[in-house]
Amino acid sequence: MKLLSNLTAIPENRVISPRRSALLGALIVLLLLFFVWWQAGIWYEDQLLDEQRAQESIDLSLHGNALSASLTHRFAIIEGLAAFVRFDPSKEALDNNFDDFTGDLYSSTEGILYFSVAPDGVQRYVYPLNDNEYVLGHDLINDESKIRADVQRAIQTHKITLSGPFELQPDVLGMVAIKPIYVNDTLWGLTTMAVDMPYILKEAGLDLPGHPNIAIRDDAGNVFYGEKQVYENGPVIQRIELPDGYWELGIIPTAGHTTIQDKIFIFKSAGLIIVLLLTVITYMTINRQKRLILAVKKRTEELSKANEELVSLTKMKDLFTDIMRHDLLNPANLVRGFTDVLFDMEEEEEKIQVLQKIRRNNEKLIDMIESASKFSKLESLEEIEFETIDIKNIIKKVVDDFKPLLEEKQMSLEFAAKGEYNANANAMIEEVFANLLSNAIKYSPSESQIVMDILDAGDYWKVRVTDSGEGIADEDKPKLFERFKRVDKSGVKGTGLGLAIVKRIIDLHGGRVGIENNPEGQGSIFWVTVEKSR
Structure with missing residues (x-):
């Protein structure tokens, strides 16, 4: 649409109606769409042809396999006849047993015209003899024949x-299968089997004889059934393997490829309607666009003004954060110092308890100010700088920092990572591990164990912190990484910003955060992913 606006743009010193601009743009679109419509019609026709040929190939494969199976079955029969002759090729055995043996073969399989055995190449035994007397006495080796x-x-x-x-x-159209018989590596004679070719093809599901679009040729390219023109019109071909070569069964559609013309006509008609509709829509859009230019300009000015106000509000937020960070934190630190002094001076148990309550709530206030300041600064960041950092060393440093708190609660921590775990990270990643470990200590009972480990997750390192707390309900898990969302735990200090800070830092690193139930017992597994350095 931007291109059309440029093409239909008119210099400011010329006056042109929106209608004329819309007509010009619609004409350009009509020409472009007409070209696309024409090319799409050609493509669709090719697709239909390919689909039709694919379907024809499947159908032909079925027919070809059926024909191959029919021939293979009859090849097995003539092999059986040859084996019968080789077992006892004497004249006496053939005189006594030929008719009985071949009679069973003949009655068990349809489509066979006759069997013959030709000692020394002369056909002396034929079954059935009725209608096949012309075969007797024919010298297959020496007489001129087909x-x-x-x-x-x-x-x-x-x-x-x-x-x-x-x-x-x-x-009577037939095909003769010839099998030589060797006794002691010497040619004894031949066995033959004549089959009814139309029956064989009908058995394979082919509508021969006389079908104009089906043909069969041998491996020399000689078309012995059907029309030669079939192979000149791009047919689908199915190869049929034979003991001494192969045949190629070729077929083209009964009505050629004209059967897809109706589909092409419908496709092109629908496409032409779409082209006309799009042209009308283009005209209406350009016409409306010209009328909206002034409104858009006015709205742009309003948005620009609103953006300036947002920038001003952002500056005020930053100012408030600085005030909170410096002007509120300093008095809180003074309260901390004087509370420590009074705590050392006081001996009455009741007053000591009051001072402990003051110290606990003041620490919570300081923690909240620090967390809010950190989160505010993180929210304003769009991107950060990265360097190669071994996160194993960062985690070890965090563990050392929390040793006093671990000893105070008589807790043990297991972290057995060895080797290098280089990640593409910023130094602020330490804050992530510190928050996760702090939470694990807060929510785990005294004398319990915390496990930290690093797993290989493909392109990322997956850092897990497993605690022994009460666990997190499934309905509470999605809320944990939001601001000021904290599962109610009596006696546990927290601002509700720790995990939100974790998520923000990991988001800036392009990683993910998550929480799972501890499969080995009570507690939860908090995890984050950090991209490996390359």
């Missing part, structure tokens, strides 16, 4: 070889 070259290839490769499909008889 399958002679395939017979020679079978003899050379010792594998099943397919010949055809071709017309075995008028209106």
Whole structure:
């Protein structure tokens, strides 16, 4: 929209109506959207073609697998016939058992036209003989025939070889599988099996014969079924592996790729409507924008004035913080000093208790002033400077600082981190560990244990402080890191700012804070993450 404003901007010394500016902008948008609409139509058509080809590929894969399974099943049958002959290739055995054996094979599998056994290449045994008398006596090796070259290839490769499909008889389209039989590494003869090709293809779910968009070719590129033009029109191809080569089953849609035209028409029509709607919206937007310029200018002036007031209020807040820090802290420190003097001078138990109460509340006041001052300064910071700091050493220093308080409550602290834990941090990170340890000491009973550790969390170090306190209720956990939010604990001093300061410092470090229940018993686990140095 900024670009349109620049294109439709008019010098101040010329007067032009908002309507004219809007018309100019709408015309530019119309041209751009029309180009996008045209390109989108081309892209959508390509997508539909790809999707249709993908679906065709899935369908063809199913048909191809079915065809391959059908052929493999029949290859196993001719292998069985060859094994039968090799077991006892004598004339007497074949005369007595051939019909029975092949009769069982023939009746158990449909789509087979005949079986034959050809000792020395001459077909002397045929089943069923009815309608297949023309096969008897045919010399497969020496007589000129359609399958002679395939017979020679079978003899050379010792594998099943397919010949055809071709017309075995008028209106009988078949394919002949040829298997050479070797006895003691010497060619004994051949077994053949003729299959009904239309039945095989129908069994595979293909609508052959005569389908104009389905074809099959061998590994030499010869199309032996269907039309050659199928392979010239970018068909989807499924490869079918055979014992002595492979076939390629090719298919194109029954109606070509014209079936997607309706979808393209709907897509382009909807797109054109959207283009027109966007053009109208553009006209209305530019027209309105011109009328709002004065209002925006006025509002900008008001916001500028409000911003100046906010800056003034910020300065007043900083001034108040300084007053609180210096003018309130000094009297509080005087109260602390005189209270200590009176405490040393007084011997009456009742007065000592009063002085202890004064000292306790004065310390709370000083802590509150210090925390509020720190938090105020942290809130005003947008970013901080970082350096490489070994946070293990920082934590050790904090632990040393709190040893007197730990000894006073007869508490133990475990911190067994070894090695270097270099982090990308600011020196104020010490305040985080001090606040977490202070809280753990405050909320844990005397003679309990606190555990501090550092875990490797990928790009961050995760520092955990585990206490033995009463634990935190789930509904209170989200509030703990807010200002002046503190779970009610009788007899525990605190301003409610400690964890808020922790969160603010960690936020400035780009880390996270959290609290979990101690899985090993009573208490809580407070944790923060600090980015590792690189």
